[in-house]
Amino acid sequence: MTDLEVERLSVRLRDATRDEHERTESSPFVTALMDGRLDRQAYAALLQQSYLFYSVLEEAGERWRGDPVVGPFVSDALVRGPALEADLAWLCGPRWRSALAPLPATQRYVDRLRAVCFSSRSAFVAHHYTRYLGDLSGGQIIRSKLRTIYGLTGDGVRFYLFDDIAKPKVFKDDYRALIDTAPWDTGERTNLVAEANEAFRLNRGVFDDLGKALGVGWTGSCDR
Numbered sequence: 001m002t003d004l005e006v007e008r009l010s011v012r013l014r015d016a017t018r019d020e021h022e023r024t025e026s027s028p029f030v031t032a033l034m035d036g037r038l039d040r041q042a043y044a045a046l047l048q049q050s051y052l053f054y055s056v057l058e059e060a061g062e063r064w065r066g067d068p069v070v071g072p073f074v075s076d077a078l079v080r081g082p083a084l085e086a087d088l089a090w091l092c093g094p095r096w097r098s099a100l101a102p103l104p105a106t107q108r109y110v111d112r113l114r115a116v117c118f119s120s121r122s123a124f125v126a127h128h129y130t131r132y133l134g135d136l137s138g139g140q141i142i143r144s145k146l147r148t149i150y151g152l153t154g155d156g157v158r159f160y161l162f163d164d165i166a167k168p169k170v171f172k173d174d175y176r177a178l179i180d181t182a183p184w185d186t187g188e189r190t191n192l193v194a195e196a197n198e199a200f201r202l203n204r205g206v207f208d209d210l211g212k213a214l215g216v217g218w219t220g221s222c223d224r
């Protein structure tokens with residue numbers, strides 16, 4: 001076995017997505033959110049788009065729940081759908097569902113999830129990893145900004161609260177061990193890394209569309 005083959009896949013994945021991660025976390029929308037230059041309505045717009053792609057990601061999770069290879073990645077503690085529903089109802093009012101409309105990048109993201117995550121185990125884990133490990137990492141930094149800058153502590157930020165994960169670091173280490181020990185073949189390992197980079201690009205597209213929409217005046221709606 002060569003050195004490359006013994007390298008942990010989770011380490012290769014983190015290294016291979018580092019550049020895309022940096023570009024994503026420094027996108028204008030994310031920077032503006034972190035700097036406190038956005039209002040709650042812009043934050044609600046992010047959650048609206050998130051709801052649309054998490055719905056598909058979590059539907060794919062249900063498809064793989066009992067799978068011997070990727071079923072162990074599917075954890076109830078991660079599921080974000082109900083938290084997003086609660087946040088949107090609180091931020092946008094009871095008619096929040098009628099205001100949902102995908103931005104073009106969100107539609108591309110949702111289409112990609114539908115195209116690959118229901119048939120490919122490695123693609124599913126690539127998208128699952130990109131969102132949930134991100135939510136448990138940078139997401140927690142965003143959560144603290146939402147508290148200090150936007151005054152949101154519980155209602156409105158349930159998306160960032162993982163009540164059933166007491167120690168995110170331990171959870172993330174266990175998750176990386178799952179990535180390392182799953183019986184991937186070479187093609188799947190390659191695909192997982194490539195699709196994770198695609199997942200980052202798709203996420204950045206959503207941030208870019210949100211940034212553009214805000215720049216020209218956001219035309220969606222959120223009642224409150």
Ligand code: HEM
Binds near residue numbers: 013131200
């Ligand atoms: C304000 C924006 C963000 C900041 C400040 C940030 C920061 C971080 C930090 C500090 C880590 C390392 C955590 C650790 O070692 O346990 C991390 C990991 C990660 N982030 Fe972000 N992040 C941001 C946005 C995002 C976004 C938008 C995504 C995906 C859409 C994302 C995906 C990830 C992933 C998948 C990891 C895990 C890397 C690994 O250990 O394999 N992050 N982030």
